[in-house]
Amino acid sequence: MKNLRFSTIAICTVLVFSACGQKKQIAAVTEAASVVEPAVKPLVRLAKVVEEPVPQKQVYSASIESEVKNNIAPSIPARISNILVEVGDNVRTGQILVTMDATTLTQQEMQLQNLETEFHRIDELYKVGGVSKSDWENFNMQLEVARKSYLTLRENTILQSPIDGVVTNRNYDNGDLYSGQPILVVQKIVPVKLIVNVSEKYYSQVSIGDEVSVALDAYPGETFTGKVSLIYPTVDAMTHTFPVEIGVANTSRKLRPGMFARATLNFGTENRVVVPDLAIEKRAGSGDRFVYIYEDGKVSYRKVELGQRLGDRYELISGVPNGAQIVIAGQSKLSDGVEVEVGN
Template sequence: MKRSIQLVALLLTVFMGSCTGGKDKAAAEHVDAKPIVKLADVKARPVDQIQDYTATVEAEVKNNIAPSSPVRIDQIFVEVGDRVSKGQKLVQMDAANLKQTKLQLDNQEIEFNRIDELYKVGGASKSEWDASKMQLDVKKTAYKNLLENTSLQSPINGVVTARNYDNGDMYSGGEPVLVVEQITPVKLLINVSETYFTKVKKGTPVDVKLDVYGDEVFTGTINLIYPTIDATTRTFQVEIRLDNKDQRVRPGMFARATLNFGTAENVVVPDLAIVKQAGSGDRYVFVYKDGKVSYNKVELGRRMGTEYELKSGVPDNSQVVVAGQSRLVNGMEVEVEASSQPSSK
């Protein structure tokens, strides 16, 4: 009986050892197995260099209508939304100071005329004549300035877009009494990468879409190119003008402008090939060559449906991994899926 028990124990030991050995062998084979990947052939082709920019529509000219010093408002002649013409009277301020200054000016003119007559016959010196003339000029300037700040006129053809006071209010020097904006034409200001500085030309047509009008395209032109580059953002400003003759486009609307900088020969890859590195905004592509993959950092260009233009990072006529990237590391040997075997070159 004792020998039977020992025999059974021996058989169990041999059996367990064979099982463990089988598992170790399977694990070793599993470690040695190469990751299977799917490849896509990619090459360079002409790509339209189209860039989209966002901006807020601005008035061509914006004027704040206000006097130069605090004074009571006598009457405001317009409301928000009213169209006004250049030179049109918009606001009448209290005229008490103006009337007083006019009386002083009239008296000074009388005094100057008296000194002038005396000077002509030798009854007054040149210095007296000069002093009287200077006083008269000062009064004229003061009266002209006060006249302009008592009767406020529109300097442009435009629309009243803000009214901050009512009749009888005391203008305090803060917000303007009125705001008048010229909305024919309007403009957009966009920031363009310095890469395109030599390619942006004045007068170039630009397609503009406004969110409020959906996919409707408005045509603008490049009206102004700022001559300096912002050292912080490495961009320069470009002003786009829209004629806006029907005045459908209004200041404050959100706009998207599309600029076409011609074409360039760049590699185009499927979007499945792009890998985003965790914790950063960098993008990478696994490039297959001679049985191994390299982890190449790329610079993305345009997205075109299910493809991306690459500015750099992948050579022309390459093969890139489009499936199976999760297990890959730089320099790893891989096995290519049968349906995407590298073509013989």
């Protein structure tokens, strides 16, 4: 009986000490949990930005056009007798390009010769009083009408080139009946031109004679010099742009109508903030560009408007003040208002 009591007392003692040990362990864990380690600040690199003179160049896309384009065709339907040139031929002003069927012209020429003979007879009679003045005037008028009709018909039978140029299109063969489409197309390619649409904000900065640099995909690495030859006097109300015509001498004849070209216009220089391209971030879902500005240990989000790309830098139109410090590395862990640590 005494042994039983002793065993019971021993077990109880063990349980008491065990419970006390568990309480001490729980208290130690609770105390450790209450100690919060300080958050690690994102590490960033900074760069100071400053204003500098930036050439205000704008690049415009356009297609090369001929200085003059002429459709060679008669004004009346007729059968084509002979086409004397081919596509690619160079032609001169006044050169005969096409002859039409001359049957009607021959008939009209004979009628004109008869009228001229008859008028000569009537003129002699008029001089001696054999014909009244009114009859002489009426016949003279008929002769003038016949001459003009003959000349018009001749112009529509013997088709000449009105310009120095090159034949760029042929739509008929000998013997075809002309049906409205031009027989030939002749274009003047010395010089050539291109027309670009310029933002209205530059209207006062464009002048006749301004030099323009022209580049073409057909001649990589080569540039051609053009000049502003015409400034249109009105601005499109929908696009707020105005057309500018640029002439290029093209003495080498390398530039051909239809070629894709890029014209660079220089509008002087302006002081702009320039930032490294590493600083520019794109906002997901909106396409906005932004940078992080550092101030008093924190970074703040700033939306920016980009200008030209200048090698590994960007011109900023707006968004960042002169002299600001911006983040150029470590942006992935940043958000607006976050405290950061600056590294080298």
